[in-house]
Amino acid sequence: MQSALSVVNRRPGTGGHARRKGATCLRRIPHHAWLFRRLTDDLTYFTRGTGLDPDTRARFAARGIRVVETGVRKVVDDEAGALAGVRLDDGTVVARRVLAVATRTRARTEKLEGLNLPVEELPDGMGLRLASGTAGTTGVPGVWVAGNATDLTAQVGASAAAGALAGSHINALPAAADTDAAPAAHGATR
Numbered sequence: 001m002q003s004a005l006s007v008v009n010r011r012p013g014t015g016g017h018a019r020r021k022g023a024t025c026l027r028r029i030p031h032h033a034w035l036f037r038r039l040t041d042d043l044t045y046f047t048r049g050t051g052l053d054p055d056t057r058a059r060f061a062a063r064g065i066r067v068v069e070t071g072v073r074k075v076v077d078d079e080a081g082a083l084a085g086v087r088l089d090d091g092t093v094v095a096r097r098v099l100a101v102a103t104r105t106r107a108r109t110e111k112l113e114g115l116n117l118p119v120e121e122l123p124d125g126m127g128l129r130l131a132s133g134t135a136g137t138t139g140v141p142g143v144w145v146a147g148n149a150t151d152l153t154a155q156v157g158a159s160a161a162a163g164a165l166a167g168s169h170i171n172a173l174p175a176a177a178d179t180d181a182a183p184a185a186h187g188a189t190r
């Protein structure tokens with residue numbers, strides 16, 4: 001799949017980890033370009049054949065974000081191994097110091113396939129999630145999900161909270177079942 005590239009010439013002192021951590025998806029990346037634009041006034045967007053709608057194009061122009069539609073051949077390093085720029089299909093090298101690449105997000109749920117849990121496609125090509133309801137219930141009785149398996153954007157706090165909530169609901173089930181069964185058991189021992 002083609003992915004757009006956002007490339008930033010970062011100002012000293014601004015976030016420099018985008019090359020390692022850039023993890024956005026194909027069609028959300030214009031949104032990420034708006035975010036990077038707050039860090040630098042020297043931002044280049046390489047479409048890599050993904051296309052830009054007229055409204056996004058106008059917004060890029062208004063924010064001074066340069067758009068390059070020539071294909072990207074490779075990322076070029078300098079002699080020291082640091083990022084030097086991006087070589088285009090026409091041989092031009094666009095000098096850049098920070099690079100962010102769009103990806104699709106997918107929870108590692110391969111081992112759960114046998115459960116046939118319903119999955120849901122998230123909007124804007126963001127990725128796939130296990131569908132869940134209140135407190136992490138799924139379409140399969142007795143299976144709850146929490147954290148990134150069902151909420152790809154959840155960070156540690158939200159994931160832990162969702163796990164705790166699912167846990168409390170899971171715990172409530174046998175407690176209710178014990179209580180439901182108690183009158184009959186109580187009657188039998190009388």
Ligand SMILES: Cc1cc2nc3c(=O)[nH]c(=O)nc-3n(C[C@H](O)[C@H](O)[C@H](O)COP(=O)(O)OP(=O)(O)OC[C@H]3O[C@@H](n4cnc5c(N)ncnc54)[C@H](O)[C@@H]3O)c2cc1C
Nearest residue numbers: 021108109111112146147148149153154155156157159160
């Ligand atoms: C690059 C990056 C940077 C991030 N930075 C931050 C940040 O700064 N702050 C923040 O709050 N959040 C950050 N997050 C998000 C954070 O990592 C997640 O929100 C959090 O880890 C989700 O917790 P989780 O328990 O749902 O999933 P995970 O932490 O991924 O835990 C799932 C665990 O299940 C294990 N597992 C998977 N399959 C199986 C199997 N079949 N059997 C047994 N074990 C299995 C995995 O090995 C893993 O240990 C970042 C995420 C990424 C990718």
